[in-house]
Amino acid sequence: MSLYHKNQLFYLVVAILFFGYALFFYLQNDPTTTYVGEYLIVNKRCSAAPRISSYVEIEKEGKAYTINLSEQKCRNYAIGQKIILNYNEKYDYFFHADSQRNKVDNFRLIVSSIAVFLLLLPWKYLLRTFDL
Helix, strand or coil: CCCCCCCHHHHHHHHHHHHHHHHHHHHHCCHHHCEEEEEEEEEEECCCCCCCCEEEEEEECCEEEEEEECHHHHHCCCCCCEEEEEEECCCCEEECCCCCHHHHHHHHHHHHHHHHHHHHCCHHHHHHHCCC
């Protein structure tokens, strides 16, 4: 007697891949493992259009970095002003600690964890046992 439905393994593999993706971005954007510093804004683009991203651009050691922000936060900064950012040295990546992205990363991690847990349950066996 099989414990799992025939497609359940495929969905489990997809959920595990999504969990790995979510875990990577969660760890990459972790403020406890990054350096905090003030950086000078050299360029910016703030857009209220939903499909066009808003960002500020900074330079560090001659290299330009783009940091995505919400349109409201982008408007709070001017070119030439300093902005406090987190820098992940391992991935050479800047991010704004108060950004909405951290909430999205947390949500992705929670949803993918729940999906993996639910897909690990032997649904075929449970449905037969409880006559559902």
